[in-house]
Amino acid sequence: MAKTLFLVVSLLLLGNVFFIHASFAPSLIVDIAKIVMDNYCSPEKLVGMKEAIDAASSNTEVLNIPDSETLATVLSTGVQTTVSDPRLMVSYEPNYIPVVPPKMPPLPPEQLVAVLQSSIKLDILEGNIGCLRIDNILGEEVADKVGPLLLTLVWDKILPTSALIFDLRYTGSGDISGIPYIVSYFTEAEPVIHIDSIYDRPSNTTTNLLSKSTLLGERYGATKPLIILTSKNTKGVAEDVAYSLKNLKRATIVGEKTAGGSVKIDKIKVGDTDFYVTVPTAKSVNPITGSTWEVTGVTPDVEVSAEDALATAINIIKLHAQVPAIIEGSATLIADNYAFEDVGADVAEKLKGLLAKGEYSMVLSKSSLEAKLSADLKTLSGDKSLKTTSNTPVLPPMNVSPELYIELIKVSFHTDVFENNIGYLRFDMFGDFEEVKAVAQIIVEHVWNIVVNTDAMIIDLRNNVGGQTTAIAGFCSYFFDADQQIVLDKLYDRPSGTTTELQTLPVLTGTRYGSKKSLIILTSGATAGAAEEFVYIMKKLGRAMIVGETTAGASQPPKTFSVGETGIFLSIPTVHSDTATGPAWEGAGIAPHIPVAAEAALETAKGIFNKHFAGQK
Known part of the structure; x- marks a missing residue:
């Protein structure tokens, strides 16, 4: 009520304050307000307007204004601001002639062909792509008259195409009754689809637009690619077609955001004056979204300038192929x-x-x-x-000096010796065996020798994301004795159908830690890949206690495969651990013996060892 009263009263006051040269009766504003109230498509936005009109109609003051065009501009601003709809307009047009929708005259066939060819443009592009431009969407009545001719001239040429570009960049007019016809040609005959609901305010009726079970000619179908081109000039019924097919997931919209017009606009004369009110008298409500394209426009799936829309659409269709x-x-x-x-x-x-x-x-x-x-x-x-991946080429090995290798190893491994001679070793990725083998002596001297003489060890893999499994057997070997060779795991390779045994190595660089001293491995949800394989082996063989969180459940290092010559590459795990002795860790992860939050795992492990050594004293 307050909002609509503001519309009427504020416009009266504006007239009194600013305009002093001419006069118009206050009833003009009341008549305009009544037209809006009786015809505007969203009556819920007009609550309280009747009371406001009654209040304004008793005002007998005369509006003093300089000219009619200025008054129309002020009234338009007031109406648009109050109702929050830029489509509402007041105009002064003394020479206005109402536009009568043209009817299809009885033309001879040759003239009818010329008319259709001037309003509908069809091209068959390279790659058997149809491109159909329509600047006015025909209604049911006209379509019935020219349908057979349209089939011959246009549709029969479109049907064999592999994909269709429907160009609505220049379409600013059309008839509501044409919407279900267009949509139906791109959907199946059954089931019938609820395309749109059109509420008409003057008649207070709602018409549900449904797809057609029978059509003249064949359907284009529901599977061949359909792209609709739009621009800021795409308006009205064309917007409804684009919005409906987009939300049915039948078309991809490419181009600019549309105008945000109306499914139906009427220009209504104000009494005996030369003022007119342009009012959206009907509105579209999409049954899928529960919303509308009106005012806001249709947002494209791919937003590009109208000039670039066609080329973009062609590229999308080529990809679809x-x-x-x-x-x-x-x-x-x-x-x-x-x-x-x-x-x-x-x-x-x-x-x-x-x-x-x-x-x-x-x-x-x-x-x-x-x-x-x-x-x-x-x-x-x-x-x-298992995913898509980039085909990053393997970089050649760098020429690194021994001094730089030492510095790299120092930052790649973290070591410490805690109370009670408890060793601590952390590293966050497993390297390739050949690379590790080449620097094994450096690792032993600057990392391993710091912890090898401890009485127990904590290996921290909470941040270890995996890497290569080729060094797993060698690393495991340090925690077993040299007098016997142990089968650590069996790895099945799917492409070759072969199984490879991972065994402890008889000869190692540096001193073994051996099989007698206690070992705890720390894990988290980030522990993955090769790190999981190591944890799996050490847990399965009873060589270590696992403390922390269940591991990521990743996979053995995947291989990269090219999908033909398409430029698409897949990362596919091809190897899995032996499942004869129990379920695989791949995809499931490895549960710890002592589950604790990753942040608390180190203190928990230290506590276990400290309690153990305290009991020996």
Whole structure:
């Protein structure tokens, strides 16, 4: 009430204060307010206007203003501000002639062909891509008259295309009844789809626009790529078509945000004056979003300038043409190479199922395809290591001086000796065996010799994210005796179908820690990959107590596979630990003997050892 009263009263006051040269009756404002109240498409925004009109109608003051155009401008500002709708306008047009929607005259066939060819433009682009531009969306009545001709001239040429670009960048007019026809050609005949609801204020009726079960000619279908081009000049019914197909997930919108017009605008004469009120008299409410494109416009899926929209759309369609081969190629690689054969087969089938359901029909770029494929692979497999990846080339080894190697090793390993001669060793990644072997003597001198003569040791792997497993056997060997060779684990390689035994090494650089002294390994949810393999072995063989959190449940180091010549690469774990002795740690993680928060793990381990040594004294 207060808001609408402000509209009427404030405009009266503006007239009294600022304009002193001409006069208009206060009833003009009341008549304008009544037109808005009776015809505006969102009556819920007009609560209290009737009372405001009644109050204003009793005001007999005369508005003094310089001219009619100025008054119209002031009234427009007041109405738009009060209702918060820029589509509401007041104009002064003494020579206005109401626009009558043109009717299709009975033209001879050759003239009708010329009319259609001037308003509808069709090109078949390279790659069998159709490009259809329509600047006015025909209504049901006109479409019925020209339908057979449209089929011959346009639609029959579009049907064989592999993809369609629907150009609405210049479409500023159209008939509401044409919306379900256009949408229906890009959907299936059944089930019937609720496309939109149009509320008409003057008649206080709502019309549900439904897809058509029968159409003239064949449907384009629900699977071939459809891209709609938009611009800031795309308006009205064209916006409804774009918004409906976007939310049905049937089309990708490329271009600029649309005008934010109205599904129906009427210009209504104010009494016997030459003033007119432009009012949106109907509104669209989408059944999927519960909202509308009106005022705000349709936001594109890919926002580019109108000039760049066509080229962008062509690139998207070219990507879509590659998608089936990429997904099917990925499925084959996973089925043939994933470490666990049954999981690989299941993931491959489900991935192809997602493709068949159209889950990849809306990818807009290579990066978005990679992101979706990666997310789907992780979800389907439960394996964080099965994903898309970059094909980063391996850098050649650097020429590093012995002095620099020493400094690198010092910062890569953390050592300490705590109370009761408890050794502490932390490192955050496992290196390749050949690389480690080359600097083994340096590691022994500057790292291992600090902790090897302790009475117990804590190995901190809470921040160890994995790395190569080639050095695992050698590192494990330091914690067993040299007099017997122990099988640490059996690794099954899926692509080759072979099993390799990891065994302790008979010869090591430096002194062994041996099998008698106590060992605690600290873990966290970040402990992954090669670090988990080490923890798994030491726990399985009863050589260490594990303190901390369940590990990440990652995988053996994955391999990179190229999906054909597409430029897409997959990271696929191909090896798993021996499952004959129990469930695999891959994908599940390794539970600690003593579960504690990662932050508390070190103090817990020190407490265990200190209590042990205190009991021996």
